[in-house]
Amino acid sequence: MLTHASPGTGNDSTTQIDVSAYAWVVFALTVGLLLSDYMSRQVLNAVFPMLKVTWNLSDTQLGSLSSVVALMVGVLTFPLSVLADRTGRVKSIALMAAMWSLATLGCAFSTNYHEMLLARAFVGIGEAAYGSVGIAVVLSIFPARLRSTLTAAFMAGGAFGSVLGMALGGAVAAHLGWRAAFGAMAGLGIVLLVCYRCAVTEKQLARLQPADTNPRAQVQGMRMSFRTLMKGLFSTKSVVCAYVGSGIHLLVPAAVWAWMPSFLNRYYGMSTGKAAMSAAMFVLATAFGMVVCGILADRLSKHERERTWSTAVAFCLICFVLLTIGFRMPAGPAQLVVISAGMFFSAGATGPSGAMVANLTPPSIHASAFATLTLANNLLGLAPAAVLTGIVADRIGLLGALQLVPFAPLVAAIAFFIGRRNYGVDLDRLSALREHAGG
Template identity: 30%
Template sequence: MNAKKLFWLLFLLNLFNYIDRQVLFSVFPLLQADLHITDTQLGTLASVFMLVYMLYAPLVGYFADRTQRQKWIGASALIWSAATMACAWVKNYAALLTARGLIGVGEAGFTTIAQPFLAENFPKEKRATLLAYFALALPIGSALGYLAGGVLGQHWGWRAAFMLVGVPGLFLGLLALTQIKDTFRLAQSPRDRARRVDYLILLRNKAFIFLCLAHAMGTFALGGFSAWLPTYFHRFWGFSVSRAGLVFGAMVVVCGALGTFLGGKLADKLLKKTHLAYFITIFASFLLAFPFAAGAVFCAKLLPALLLLAGGIVCIFLPMGPISAALVALTRTRVRSMAFAVNIFIIHALGDAVSPVLLGKASDIWGLKTAILFCSFAVLPACLFTLCSAWFARKSGRLREYLTPKTETK
């Protein structure tokens, strides 16, 4: 499979990865009415997915660094798609929690591998843009998930929403199993494969760890907003479930796609002037996100609040491509699957594995508006961690070594 076809197959898988993940949030009010559960229990449905997702990722990363990765990609898509469809058949809250956990197993297997696998098939100077294009699946898939959940849930019930969105991933997973070839692994000799000492070196990579922490804070904010803003629209602005999913989904797809696209382009353009281009883009994005997000909560009028929120969404999606490109740049080829797995573990352990349930608890105590405001503060430590990562990256010289046109050290 050539690089272009590989991109589109992985992009479609990533698209349904986010559709199947986010469809839950638009049907929160329907689930609550049907299963008689609290806001905290609703938030736990999102958090249990992330808990399984982050714990399973390092296991996948370990084996993916040693085996042909297309098998993990295809099998993971089959698992999460089947688990999404299984949500339609659950009879109680415990069964729904279990199904959400299995979705986490499948999606962790895919996300851990897909980005480094894709990056290896394209030139270094285009990787921020390439990974930004790949990351467009997040806003587009999330928006389609909100839309599908809202529309299908409103007209045919929440069970139909889960059933219908799970089907495409089954076909794409089979296609990945049969059509993708991991040429890098086939050409790799056993002595070039990851050793345990390589993982210790990775964990001592301070630039990498601080970048993961910055990413975690951004993920905390994004996860909390993704889980609760449709319900916020429903409660405070009187939107129906369908309209809340439609409006928020449209904002995510337009503003998120715009931010993701611009972030990759800006970083690659700035890369011609400085090796710290990725970090400059990431820092500026997080810094600008805070006043927009906080302002949207304090604004009493609907239209200005929506415009401020739109600006915040653009800013919080800007770092998507640069963060992935920086992760590739800061790590060696032989441990990249594990590097992305460690990143997944950190960003979800400190990010959206906890933010939905924390916001749900805060909402039960102080109200949802206060909870949303609390969530927006997470981007401030993200700025600090980005600066720390940039300092250690510059000190180590890894970025200059990586970006110099020569064969990369394995």
């Protein structure tokens, strides 16, 4: 089982180890597949206006086509992640990429809403464990000092993939129709899958493991009972707060990414193609914000561990203020600028959340811990965001629905604040337990 270099906060002996060039190759290829993952997921949002007209769909139905993917991811991420640890992560990644690519191709051939809903469900099944398995692979071959940065950069790959899916999907749809847009995303996924399978193997990944990785701990991690696993995943109040805060704060980017093309189409009179391209800029702002916030969190918490939580709280509160103001401003360039600024911080707590979870769980179950984090992210934020926004939009209008969305990071900030109060005690207790187990 692949594990992180150490369970601590990044001050261990492994933190000064040079990172090999091949580790960065693995990182690039893993992020490349994540791009394909989110391109397949978000291309749908670019063609919302076309599907609404073609099949006379309500906003609730449109939202369900987006939310069903996150729902499948949320429900299946944990069992499929555990299965991946036992059957081999590289093989599992290949199977997942093949499924989401073929399911996206199935979307291109859908003839009605129900066929599209089924195809989108299979996209979600294919993507279910990729986030947790992919980040576990990446973090297992890098030093602990880079956890917030790498987690944020990896997750930002999803945002960049969303940008590409919306922008390229919208451009293809404008010229060749919405079916061609789905077909293009499927083809790209298959190409990236072939590249990954040829370049990455389990044996090559094993060679990148830190020299001090404990093989016995890896075996114990695979053989531990379900009760012991659950105890490790939910052993402290602070790790539970990290799961909850991370999930709730991601409701904002999920809702805005899904509905921004429609928002620009309805309130700014943009065509489908232009709305998709313009909406991609908001996703791009989120992506850059994730990376910058992750780097900032690592630097600020280098000498004071509680600052990881403080940065997460700050990012959530800034997002709340900016988006609350932005969606209540009159339509125009100023409104779009303020919304963009809010989106820069909308997923800023992603990197800190990943670092918190890694620091608060044993290395032998980090893949399962990230699966739990992915589960929380999807069930609390990503899955309900689009459909709930659609349901509210059918009643009070899309603008009114989007004006309610910024309250999610306010709730997340409260969760992170509670976690911060317990973090020091929890981390000291876990360190003592690890030292006792090692002795």
